[in-house]
Amino acid sequence: MSASSISTENMSTSAVTAKESEEALRYYSATQWQLIWWRFRHHKAALFAGTVLVVMGLCGLFASFLSPYSAVNRDKNYLLGPPQMIQFWDQKGFSLRPFTHGVTTKRNPTTLRREAKVDPDVRRYIEFFAHGDSYRFLGLFKTDIHLFGVEEGYLHLFGTDDLGRDLFSRTLFGTGTSMSIGIIGVVIAFILALFIGGVAGYAGGWIDYTIQRFTEIIRVIPVIPLYMGLAAAFPKEWTTMQVYFAMTLILGLVGWPTLARRIRGQILSLRDEDYVVAARVAGAGAPRIIGRHLLPAFTSYIIVDLVISFPYMVLSETALSFIGLGLRPPAVSWGVLLQAAQSIRTIQHAPWLFIPAIFVVVAVLAFTVLGDGVRDAADPYSVSEG
Amino acid sequence: MSEQPHRLMEIKNLKKSFPLQTGFLGTGGTETVIAVDDVSFYIESGETLGLVGESGSGKTTIGRSILRAIEPTSGSVHFEPREGEAYEVTGLSNREMKAVRPHMQMIFQDPYSSLNPRMTVRDIIAEPLVVNKLLKGTDIDKRVLEVALRCKLNVEHLRRFPHAFSGGQRQRIGIARALVMHPRFIVCDEAVSALDVSVQAEILNLLGDLQEEFELTYLFIAHDLSAVEYISDRVAVLYLGRIVEIAPSKELFFSPLHPYTSALMSAIPAPDPDSPMQPIILKGEIPSPINPPSGCHFHPRCQFVQTECKTMRPELKEYKPGHYSACHFSDVMELPGASELGESSSIRTSKIRSSN
Amino acid sequence: METAENYLVKGDPLLEIKDLKVSFKTDEGIIPAVDGVNISLKRGHTLGLVGESGSGKSVSTWAVLQLLPKSAIIHKGSSIKFHCKDGESVELTDFKSKSREIRNIRGGEISLIFQEPMSSFSPVYTVGNQIMEAVRAHRDVSKEEAEGIAIDMLSRVGIPNPKRRFKQYPFELSGGMRQRAMISVALSSNPSLLIADEPTTALDVTIQAQVLNLMKELQEELGMAIIFITHNLGVIAQIADEIAVMYLGGIVEQGTRHDIFHNPKHPYTMNLLRAIPRLGKTDGGRLVAIEGQIPSPMERPSGCCFHTRCSEYMPDRCNVNIPQITQISPEHTVRCFLYES
Incomplete structure (x- = not known):
C-alpha cells in the first residue's frame, strides 16, 4: 500500500500547467466552427480529399485558362490520337525546356484510316502564357492567354477524340460543368428541403403529416424513369445554356426529399431541447428561435448531408448525359465525354477516352471521404468520455 | 421581506392531457395521457x-404549464407579481404574454442541454433582455455582469462558451439567465438533481441567498425529498397527476396524513447507518397515466384500501391549519413519516391497519 | 440455486x-x-x-x-x-x-x-x-x-x-x-x-x-x-x-460504515457528509458546500488531489506531496497529511 510511485507523474503535470491553461483558454472561447475545424484537422484523409476537391473545382472554374485549347478546337491532323508525352530528353540530347515531338499524319493504305505518327526529329517546345483561342476570363474580360501551349501545332496531354478535339481541355471544361451542376443542384435541393422540412418540423400536426406524405410520394417515384421523362421533355431547340439550367433544376427537384426528412428530424429533436424551451420561456418568438437556436445547431449536420448528396448529383448528371438524355454536345460534361467512350471500338483503339472516368471516380471518392471527416467533426460538443 | 406576503400565484383546476396515437398509422384511435388531473394550489410571495x-x-408538466412553456388543456393560472398587478396567465395571447414573461422564469434540470452550446455565456444570459427589449446597449452588459457576479461567475467567463464549464458552473449560468430580468417567480425544475453532491449544496445555498436578496418566490420541483425539505416552506406531493397532500415541509415529512406520502417518506434512505431504513414497501409499480385507476389513484397500492377508495375520488381537504390531504381516511389514520427522527423509526401502529 | x-x-x-x-x-x-x-x-x-x-x-x-x-x-x-x-x-x-x-x-x-x-x-x-x-x-x-x-x-x-x-x-x-x-x-x-x-x-x-x-x-x-x-x-x-x-481516481478514506459516517477523518468525507441536506436536521441553516469545482481529470491538481478545495489545506505540503495511507484503526484508513505523523 504505497503511493510513492504516483508522485513522479504529478510533478511532471504541474510543470506544463502554464502552457496548458493558455491552450484551455483558447478552447473555452472557441466558436462552433473553430471547434469543428480543430476536430476536422485531425482527419488527415478528409483533409486530403478536401484539397483534391478544391483543386478540381479550381480546375473547372479556370478551365479556359488552364486548358491550351477551347472545347471545340479541332486538330484535323491528329484524330483519335494517343496522349503526347512532355519530354526533357530525346535522341538529340537533353533540353531544359520541356518539349514534345511533332506528328505527321498519313493515310494507312490498307485500312484507309488516317494515322498519326510521332516524328522524333521535330521538337515542339512548350511555352507558358501562350496565346491561343480567345475566351472571356470568368466572363469578365476577353483574352487569349492560356497557361501553356506549344509554338506551332498542337499538344494533347490526354490525346484527342474522333474529331481531333483536345481531351485534356475538354476534361477540364467537363469538370467545371459537372461540378457546377452538382453544386447548383445541391443548392436548389437544399433550399427546397430547408423550407419544406423546416415548415414540417416546426409546425408539426397536420401540416407535418401532409408534407410527410407528399415527400414520401416524391421519394417512391423511381429516379431513372423520372429523369428520363423530364429530360426527354426538353425541346430540341433549347440552347445548351437552357438545357444546363433545366438539368440542375431537375436534379434539385428530385434530390430534396431525403434532405427535407433530415432537416425535419433535426428540428423535431431540437425543438424540445431545454435551451429552446428556455428561449421560449424568455419570450423569444419563432423567428429568433429558428434563427438563433435551431438553425445554427443543425447546419453542421446539413453540411454533412450536402457533401454526401453531392456525388449523387454528379453521378446523376453523368448517367443522364451518358445515356444521351442530359447535356448534349456541344456542351461538355463528364457524362458527355464518357458518352464518346461507349463502344468496344473505343476500348480497343483509344483507351485514353476513359480518362474523364478517372476524374469522376476520384471526385466521388473524395466527396465520400470528405463527408466522413465532416460528419465526425460536425458535433464538436459530443465529448468522448472515457 | 419588505412587503406583505400575498398570493403571488393561484392555480385552479389545472389540467393537461396529451393525445397519444396508437396502432398502425394511428388507426388504433387516440388515447389520452392525463399528465395533470385537476390540480389547484397557491404560492405565497416570498415562499x-x-x-x-x-x-x-x-x-414537470405543472411547472411548464404555469409558465406557458406548454399549453394547459384547461384551468386558470392567476399571477400577481406585485399587489395590484395581476394577470390571468392562461388566457393571454402570445403578445400579451410579453408583459408577464419578465416576471416569471425557469431553471432547468440538465445543465448540459439547457444552455445553447453555440452561444457565449454573455449572450445566453443576455437573451431574455434582448428578446424582451428591456435594456439597450451597454446597459445590457452592465446588467449581465451584475447577475453573473452575483452567481459567482466572473468577467472572464462571459466570453466563453458553455463547453468550458462544469455542471455546477453551468447551472449557475442557467440561474443567472433566469435572474437577469429580475423576475418575481422562478420555477426550479429539478435544478439540483443532476449535480454532484458537493456542488448541489452550493447551488442550494445560492438559491437561498438569491431568494432573500431579490425577494424571489420559488416553485421547487424535485424528486430528491431531502433537498425539497431543506429548501421548501411548504411541500405538495403529487401522485399520478393529482396533489395528494400539501403541508408545511416539516409537518409533511414527519407527520404525513396521506398513506402515499407516508410510504414515500419512509423510503428515503437516511445517510446514517444507525437509523436503518424501514420502508413501507408499496405493492407493485406506479400505474400508467394512460389508464389511471378509478377513484383514488393510489388505491391499488394502498395498504389501507377500503371499498369507497375504489370508486370515489377523495377531495383535497384541510385537516390541520395549512395541512391538506386527499384521502378519505386522513382524519382517522396515524401514519409514520420519515425515518430520520428517532421516535418515528419505531413504527407507530395505525388504527386502520389493525382493523384491516 | x-x-x-x-x-x-x-x-x-x-x-x-x-x-x-x-x-x-x-x-x-x-x-x-x-x-x-x-x-x-x-x-x-x-x-x-x-x-x-x-x-x-x-x-x-x-x-x-x-x-x-x-x-x-x-x-x-x-x-x-x-x-x-x-x-x-x-x-x-x-x-x-x-x-x-x-x-x-x-x-x-x-x-x-x-x-x-x-x-x-x-x-x-x-x-x-x-x-x-x-x-x-x-x-x-x-x-x-x-x-x-x-x-x-x-x-x-x-x-x-x-x-x-x-x-x-x-x-x-x-x-x-x-x-x-x-x-x-x-x-x-x-x-x-x-x-x-x-x-x-x-x-x-x-x-x-x-x-x-x-x-x-x-x-x-x-x-x-x-x-x-x-x-x-x-x-x-x-x-x-x-x-x-x-x-x-483515488480512495481518500476507507472503513466500516460506522467509521465513515460517525468518525470521518478525511476533510472530503467530512465535507461531503455536511453538504447533504438531511431531513429535519438542517433547520433553516445553510448547508456546508465544498468550495470550487471538481477539477477536470485532464487538469489533475498536484499533490493531494483534493487540496484545491480542502478547508484544511496546508501550503507547500498538500500541493506538493501525495499523502500516504494512514491507519486509524485496523479497518479504517485515510490518505491525508492531517493524520501522518
Missing part, C-alpha cells in the same frame, strides 16, 4: 413551494 | 485489488482515471464505493471484469486477485478482455448490474428467453428445466405473475421490473461477487426501497459479496458494510 412526486406524477 | 460450495466461508478473502491504475488514451492525451486504488473484499460482505463524477468508481470495477473500452490502459504493477469458488486464486489483469478465462469469471464468479437495465437486455428477445440463455450458459440443463429455473428466479426477485412476464419483451416492463429482471439474470449463475453500478439511481424512491430490500434479502439467501457503486450517501449508509470514498 418556496416544493413539488415532489415520482415519475409520471406530472410535476 | 443451491449453495453447494459449503466450504466457502463468509469472511474469507474474495477480491484483492492492489495499486490499480487505469488511464484513457484520448485526443487530448493520456488521462488518468484510476490512480493507485487498493481494495480488499471478503466473501459475503458489501463494499460501498461512493464518489462523485470523475472519481473513477465505475472504472475500477470495470477493470475487475476487464470490460474497459479499448482506449483504456491498465498500468503495469496493478494487481486484481480473485479467489474462485474452487479455491484457486487468479490474477484478473492477466486475462485478455475477450479470453475464455475472463468470460468464465464474468459468467460464473462475478456478475454485473447497471444503472440502466434496458441497455443490458436485447430488445428483440423476451425477458424469459434471455434469462434462460444465461442459465444454460452456466448449467447443463435442458430447455424445459431452464425455463423452470428462469420462472423460479423471476418470482424470487419479486416479479409478480412471473409466467406472464417470462413471455414479455424488455420494453414492456417498467424500470423497476427491468432492474429486478436484470438482477435475476446476474444471479442466475450463482456468482460469488455482484457488482452493482448505480443500480437504483434511475429508479423512483419507493422503487429504490424495494430493490435495496431485495438485494439485501438475496444476499442473505445466496451469500454473495456485493460491490455497490453509488453517489447517494443515504443509499450507501443503508446497504454497505464497508465504504470506500473516492475522489478523482
Whole structure:
C-alpha cells in the first residue's frame, strides 16, 4: 500500500500547467466552427480529399485558362490520337525546356484510316502564357492567354477524340460543368428541403403529416424513369445554356426529399431541447428561435448531408448525359465525354477516352471521404468520455 | 421581506392531457395521457413551494404549464407579481404574454442541454433582455455582469462558451439567465438533481441567498425529498397527476396524513447507518397515466384500501391549519413519516391497519 | 440455486485489488482515471464505493471484469486477485478482455448490474428467453428445466405473475421490473461477487426501497459479496458494510460504515457528509458546500488531489506531496497529511 510511485507523474503535470491553461483558454472561447475545424484537422484523409476537391473545382472554374485549347478546337491532323508525352530528353540530347515531338499524319493504305505518327526529329517546345483561342476570363474580360501551349501545332496531354478535339481541355471544361451542376443542384435541393422540412418540423400536426406524405410520394417515384421523362421533355431547340439550367433544376427537384426528412428530424429533436424551451420561456418568438437556436445547431449536420448528396448529383448528371438524355454536345460534361467512350471500338483503339472516368471516380471518392471527416467533426460538443 | 406576503400565484383546476396515437398509422384511435388531473394550489410571495412526486406524477408538466412553456388543456393560472398587478396567465395571447414573461422564469434540470452550446455565456444570459427589449446597449452588459457576479461567475467567463464549464458552473449560468430580468417567480425544475453532491449544496445555498436578496418566490420541483425539505416552506406531493397532500415541509415529512406520502417518506434512505431504513414497501409499480385507476389513484397500492377508495375520488381537504390531504381516511389514520427522527423509526401502529 | 460450495466461508478473502491504475488514451492525451486504488473484499460482505463524477468508481470495477473500452490502459504493477469458488486464486489483469478465462469469471464468479437495465437486455428477445440463455450458459440443463429455473428466479426477485412476464419483451416492463429482471439474470449463475453500478439511481424512491430490500434479502439467501457503486450517501449508509470514498481516481478514506459516517477523518468525507441536506436536521441553516469545482481529470491538481478545495489545506505540503495511507484503526484508513505523523 504505497503511493510513492504516483508522485513522479504529478510533478511532471504541474510543470506544463502554464502552457496548458493558455491552450484551455483558447478552447473555452472557441466558436462552433473553430471547434469543428480543430476536430476536422485531425482527419488527415478528409483533409486530403478536401484539397483534391478544391483543386478540381479550381480546375473547372479556370478551365479556359488552364486548358491550351477551347472545347471545340479541332486538330484535323491528329484524330483519335494517343496522349503526347512532355519530354526533357530525346535522341538529340537533353533540353531544359520541356518539349514534345511533332506528328505527321498519313493515310494507312490498307485500312484507309488516317494515322498519326510521332516524328522524333521535330521538337515542339512548350511555352507558358501562350496565346491561343480567345475566351472571356470568368466572363469578365476577353483574352487569349492560356497557361501553356506549344509554338506551332498542337499538344494533347490526354490525346484527342474522333474529331481531333483536345481531351485534356475538354476534361477540364467537363469538370467545371459537372461540378457546377452538382453544386447548383445541391443548392436548389437544399433550399427546397430547408423550407419544406423546416415548415414540417416546426409546425408539426397536420401540416407535418401532409408534407410527410407528399415527400414520401416524391421519394417512391423511381429516379431513372423520372429523369428520363423530364429530360426527354426538353425541346430540341433549347440552347445548351437552357438545357444546363433545366438539368440542375431537375436534379434539385428530385434530390430534396431525403434532405427535407433530415432537416425535419433535426428540428423535431431540437425543438424540445431545454435551451429552446428556455428561449421560449424568455419570450423569444419563432423567428429568433429558428434563427438563433435551431438553425445554427443543425447546419453542421446539413453540411454533412450536402457533401454526401453531392456525388449523387454528379453521378446523376453523368448517367443522364451518358445515356444521351442530359447535356448534349456541344456542351461538355463528364457524362458527355464518357458518352464518346461507349463502344468496344473505343476500348480497343483509344483507351485514353476513359480518362474523364478517372476524374469522376476520384471526385466521388473524395466527396465520400470528405463527408466522413465532416460528419465526425460536425458535433464538436459530443465529448468522448472515457 | 419588505412587503406583505400575498398570493403571488393561484392555480385552479389545472389540467393537461396529451393525445397519444396508437396502432398502425394511428388507426388504433387516440388515447389520452392525463399528465395533470385537476390540480389547484397557491404560492405565497416570498415562499418556496416544493413539488415532489415520482415519475409520471406530472410535476414537470405543472411547472411548464404555469409558465406557458406548454399549453394547459384547461384551468386558470392567476399571477400577481406585485399587489395590484395581476394577470390571468392562461388566457393571454402570445403578445400579451410579453408583459408577464419578465416576471416569471425557469431553471432547468440538465445543465448540459439547457444552455445553447453555440452561444457565449454573455449572450445566453443576455437573451431574455434582448428578446424582451428591456435594456439597450451597454446597459445590457452592465446588467449581465451584475447577475453573473452575483452567481459567482466572473468577467472572464462571459466570453466563453458553455463547453468550458462544469455542471455546477453551468447551472449557475442557467440561474443567472433566469435572474437577469429580475423576475418575481422562478420555477426550479429539478435544478439540483443532476449535480454532484458537493456542488448541489452550493447551488442550494445560492438559491437561498438569491431568494432573500431579490425577494424571489420559488416553485421547487424535485424528486430528491431531502433537498425539497431543506429548501421548501411548504411541500405538495403529487401522485399520478393529482396533489395528494400539501403541508408545511416539516409537518409533511414527519407527520404525513396521506398513506402515499407516508410510504414515500419512509423510503428515503437516511445517510446514517444507525437509523436503518424501514420502508413501507408499496405493492407493485406506479400505474400508467394512460389508464389511471378509478377513484383514488393510489388505491391499488394502498395498504389501507377500503371499498369507497375504489370508486370515489377523495377531495383535497384541510385537516390541520395549512395541512391538506386527499384521502378519505386522513382524519382517522396515524401514519409514520420519515425515518430520520428517532421516535418515528419505531413504527407507530395505525388504527386502520389493525382493523384491516 | 443451491449453495453447494459449503466450504466457502463468509469472511474469507474474495477480491484483492492492489495499486490499480487505469488511464484513457484520448485526443487530448493520456488521462488518468484510476490512480493507485487498493481494495480488499471478503466473501459475503458489501463494499460501498461512493464518489462523485470523475472519481473513477465505475472504472475500477470495470477493470475487475476487464470490460474497459479499448482506449483504456491498465498500468503495469496493478494487481486484481480473485479467489474462485474452487479455491484457486487468479490474477484478473492477466486475462485478455475477450479470453475464455475472463468470460468464465464474468459468467460464473462475478456478475454485473447497471444503472440502466434496458441497455443490458436485447430488445428483440423476451425477458424469459434471455434469462434462460444465461442459465444454460452456466448449467447443463435442458430447455424445459431452464425455463423452470428462469420462472423460479423471476418470482424470487419479486416479479409478480412471473409466467406472464417470462413471455414479455424488455420494453414492456417498467424500470423497476427491468432492474429486478436484470438482477435475476446476474444471479442466475450463482456468482460469488455482484457488482452493482448505480443500480437504483434511475429508479423512483419507493422503487429504490424495494430493490435495496431485495438485494439485501438475496444476499442473505445466496451469500454473495456485493460491490455497490453509488453517489447517494443515504443509499450507501443503508446497504454497505464497508465504504470506500473516492475522489478523482483515488480512495481518500476507507472503513466500516460506522467509521465513515460517525468518525470521518478525511476533510472530503467530512465535507461531503455536511453538504447533504438531511431531513429535519438542517433547520433553516445553510448547508456546508465544498468550495470550487471538481477539477477536470485532464487538469489533475498536484499533490493531494483534493487540496484545491480542502478547508484544511496546508501550503507547500498538500500541493506538493501525495499523502500516504494512514491507519486509524485496523479497518479504517485515510490518505491525508492531517493524520501522518
